[in-house]
Amino acid sequence: MLGSFRNPLLFSSLIGFLSACSSKQSADLIVHHGKVYTVDSVFSEEEAFAVKDGKILAIGTDSDILVHYSSAQVIDAGGKAVYPGFIDAHSHFGEYGQSLFSVDLFGSTSIEEVVERTKKFATGHPGTPWIFGTGWDQNKFTGKAFPNNTLLSQAFPNTPVTLMRVDGHAMMANDKALEIAGIHPGQTLPGGKVETEQGKLTGILIDNAWRLVAVKFPKPSPADEVAWGLAAQKNCFAQGLTCVADCGINTDQIQAYDSLQKSGKIKMRVYALIMDNPANLAYWIPKGPYHTDRLFVRGIKTYADGALGSRGACLLAPYSDKPAWTGYLLHPIAHYDSLAQALIHTDFQLCTHAIGDSGNRVILTAYGKVLGGTNDRRWRIEHAQVLAPEDIDLFGQYSIIPSVQPTHATSDMYWVAERLGTERIKTAYAYHQLLSQNGWMPLGTDFPVEDISPFKTFLAAVFRVDAKGFPPGGFQKENALSRQEAIQGMTIWAARSEFEEKEIGSLEVGKWADFIILDQDLMDVSSEDVLKTKVLSTWSAGQKVYSAQ
Numbered sequence: 001m002l003g004s005f006r007n008p009l010l011f012s013s014l015i016g017f018l019s020a021c022s023s024k025q026s027a028d029l030i031v032h033h034g035k036v037y038t039v040d041s042v043f044s045e046e047e048a049f050a051v052k053d054g055k056i057l058a059i060g061t062d063s064d065i066l067v068h069y070s071s072a073q074v075i076d077a078g079g080k081a082v083y084p085g086f087i088d089a090h091s092h093f094g095e096y097g098q099s100l101f102s103v104d105l106f107g108s109t110s111i112e113e114v115v116e117r118t119k120k121f122a123t124g125h126p127g128t129p130w131i132f133g134t135g136w137d138q139n140k141f142t143g144k145a146f147p148n149n150t151l152l153s154q155a156f157p158n159t160p161v162t163l164m165r166v167d168g169h170a171m172m173a174n175d176k177a178l179e180i181a182g183i184h185p186g187q188t189l190p191g192g193k194v195e196t197e198q199g200k201l202t203g204i205l206i207d208n209a210w211r212l213v214a215v216k217f218p219k220p221s222p223a224d225e226v227a228w229g230l231a232a233q234k235n236c237f238a239q240g241l242t243c244v245a246d247c248g249i250n251t252d253q254i255q256a257y258d259s260l261q262k263s264g265k266i267k268m269r270v271y272a273l274i275m276d277n278p279a280n281l282a283y284w285i286p287k288g289p290y291h292t293d294r295l296f297v298r299g300i301k302t303y304a305d306g307a308l309g310s311r312g313a314c315l316l317a318p319y320s321d322k323p324a325w326t327g328y329l330l331h332p333i334a335h336y337d338s339l340a341q342a343l344i345h346t347d348f349q350l351c352t353h354a355i356g357d358s359g360n361r362v363i364l365t366a367y368g369k370v371l372g373g374t375n376d377r378r379w380r381i382e383h384a385q386v387l388a389p390e391d392i393d394l395f396g397q398y399s400i401i402p403s404v405q406p407t408h409a410t411s412d413m414y415w416v417a418e419r420l421g422t423e424r425i426k427t428a429y430a431y432h433q434l435l436s437q438n439g440w441m442p443l444g445t446d447f448p449v450e451d452i453s454p455f456k457t458f459l460a461a462v463f464r465v466d467a468k469g470f471p472p473g474g475f476q477k478e479n480a481l482s483r484q485e486a487i488q489g490m491t492i493w494a495a496r497s498e499f500e501e502k503e504i505g506s507l508e509v510g511k512w513a514d515f516i517i518l519d520q521d522l523m524d525v526s527s528e529d530v531l532k533t534k535v536l537s538t539w540s541a542g543q544k545v546y547s548a549q
Contacts, residue, residue, distance in 0.1 A: 027050035027058075029075065033078060036049065038506055048062045054541035056511050087498075087504065092248070092448060093232050093268070102121070111148075269295075288348075356385075356386050367379050367381075383408065407446075442494040443494065491506060518533055
């Protein structure tokens with residue numbers, strides 16, 4: 001009964017209030033009272049934002065947003081830090097999901113422990129036709145030598161068992177698996193090694209050699225793929241990851257992701273790097289890149305060499321702890337030249353695993369031949385772990401993007417000096433030097449090779465220490481990144497490395513509302529407390545996909 005008001009001032013105020021309410025723009029979600037790191041071009045901080053149809057509608061101060069927007073869903077961030085959803089620029093999402101249903105060998109300290117864990121898994125999973133496991137590392141065993149499969153074969157005489165080394169570049173297979181694959185002593189192949197002792201197979205297969213067994217693996221069922229994807233996604237969201245690059249997968253797995261995403265079962269954003277093999281290339285190169293709201297297929301993944309831990313990385317000079325051995329390339333040099341030449345005429349991005357200084361030089365050279373100079377092709381070298389000092393400038397000269405994983409440095413630091421020696425190690429894991437080449441650099445974990453945690457990535461990048469806080473003062477601290485650089489590496493720079501910086505990676509108007517709320521702020525937390533950080537909630541396209549409560 002507005003006509004009954006006798007106080008003109010009160011009447012006018014009420015009308016103004018009602019008018020303001022009716023003029024508010026409708027949003028699906030409002031987040032306010034936060035310390036919002038937009039990770040835009042100036043790394044600005046805001047307090048609030050509104051979301052509509054899964055995208056950022058507006059961002060600004062609390063008053064800006066609360067006065068001009070209304071929503072049935074309003075989140076008070078309680079002054080907590082809000083970041084764009086983390087992006088892992090190099091992971092193995094599918095393999096990680098599968099590993100959650102296999103034998104967990106991470107942290108095992110002896111071959112006896114490896115076998116006991118495998119036996120325990122088999123007891124809990126009776127009738128498993130082929131037992132898989134992952135995570136063993138002989139560098140944690142007494143003597144640091146590769147084990148043999150004697151105890152494993154005795155424990156499992158009739159069931160094939162294959163256990164991957166932590167880096168994914170070596171496998172221990174029991175005698176039954178070797179028999180199924182038809183592997184015999186003295187067998188040789190390019191880019192791999194079948195280990196023997198006194199003319200007998202040890203069960204250790206390095207790099208291309210383990211693929212001789214892999215072709216005999218049973219094909220996963222659709223139900224398996226759903227279970228693996230859901231389990232991997234659940235853990236990713238709990239860590240604040242909203243997008244991952246799945247590095248080196250086949251067409252059938254890409255199609256499975258597409259189907260699962262379209263059905264709503266998988267909400268994780270995936271940047272798919274296609275495995276370099278003839279069947280995949282024959283399918284994708286004529287077809288071209290493929291892009292949906294949650295799946296982007298644009299990269300081709302190939303391998304230059306193996307890993308330092310299994311001495312498969314290709315070095316310019318012999319390993320310091322294995323004279324006369326320099327590792328090997330997984331393909332002839334002509335293969336990399338041919339692949340680069342083929343892809344330069346397409347929209348596909350070439351991404352190559354390169355660990356050793358020789359492996360990196362081969363790929364930098366192959367890229368340089370076709371790139372010619374600075375460009376925006378964003379071709380990547382995955383890991384870029386050991387570099388000859390004179391080769392580092394090639395990254396800037398040809399706009400080649402180093403895609404690095406900081407926890408590799410803090411995992412390898414315990415033994416890497418034995419492999420490389422005191423001089424060569426100075427330009428290993430040289431992240432600050434690499435960042436200076438192009439002014440930006442994506443970060444990842446390589447999970448399940450390393451732990452899935454982006455907080456461990458941040459700790460290793462900024463403080464150059466592992467989860468135990470070792471070493472005091474940091475490992476080769478001169479190559480540490482700043483806090484801001486580490487956050488950018490896990491958000492906007494990771495998005496840029498996937499050609500998705502206009503869609504994700506920062507909290508800006510028009511981009512997908514992928515964000516996380518943390519219980520403490522990475523921009524000022526102490527090194528001792530980084531790993532105590534908890535994700536309070538994770539949001540993808542404005543929908544909550546994880547809550548700590």
